Amino acid sequence: MRATLDKVLTAGAFWHMIPLGEAWVDGVSAAIRAANLQWHVTRLSCRAEYGFSETPPRNGGEAAAAMDFELERFMHLYALNRGILLTPFHNMALMCPVTSRADVDKHTEVFAAAVGELIA
Secondary structure (H helix, E strand, O other), X not given: OHHHHHHHOOHHHHHXXXXXXXXXXXXXXXXXXXXXXXXXXXXXXXXXXEEOOOOXXXXXXXXXXXXXHHHHHHHHHXXXXXXXXXXXXXXXXXXOOOOOHHHHHXXXXXXXXXXXXXXX
């Protein structure tokens, strides 16, 4: 815990990670808009995720209703097969101190390609 608090969860790390979270959301949002999908994307600091409903869920029931197992599995496998690992139980990314802008840009590229294949 001390190493995490002293070396990872520092003000400098968050100054690096938060803008990457913002860029991740911008890329996902742009792809969702371009495809005219009724999906949403949310961010809290350096944690970001997208969901398959027009608005973010406000409670567990809404979250459950918005889940689409096959679509989630497709998005995860599509990304994984292109070198991107998302949190396996959400469509979530956590920026870390070693995440780079190139990593975020790669996700944006892969996400947009996946969405393009879905709507084709």
